[in-house]
Amino acid sequence: MVNEQYIQVGVTALRDPATGDFLPAVPLYIKADDSARAGEEKLIQDIGHLLALRMKAYADGCAAEGIRI
Numbered sequence: 001m002v003n004e005q006y007i008q009v010g011v012t013a014l015r016d017p018a019t020g021d022f023l024p025a026v027p028l029y030i031k032a033d034d035s036a037r038a039g040e041e042k043l044i045q046d047i048g049h050l051l052a053l054r055m056k057a058y059a060d061g062c063a064a065e066g067i068r069i
Helices: 034-064
Strands: 006-012 026-031
Touching: 006 034
Parallel strands: none
Antiparallel strands: 006 026
């Protein structure tokens, strides 16, 4: 048996046709290969950069208003 690895890329949830409520979420996976691992690393870097920019905008806005954080 081959030890295959998978990377979780998201979750999905269907809606109950009778009530419209969400059913339990189910994780979505892709097979981990070199390109998937490279994409995962790029995403981690991109999201980290975007979150850092948001935090900087927040800190700059607070400083402009004289609010100490």
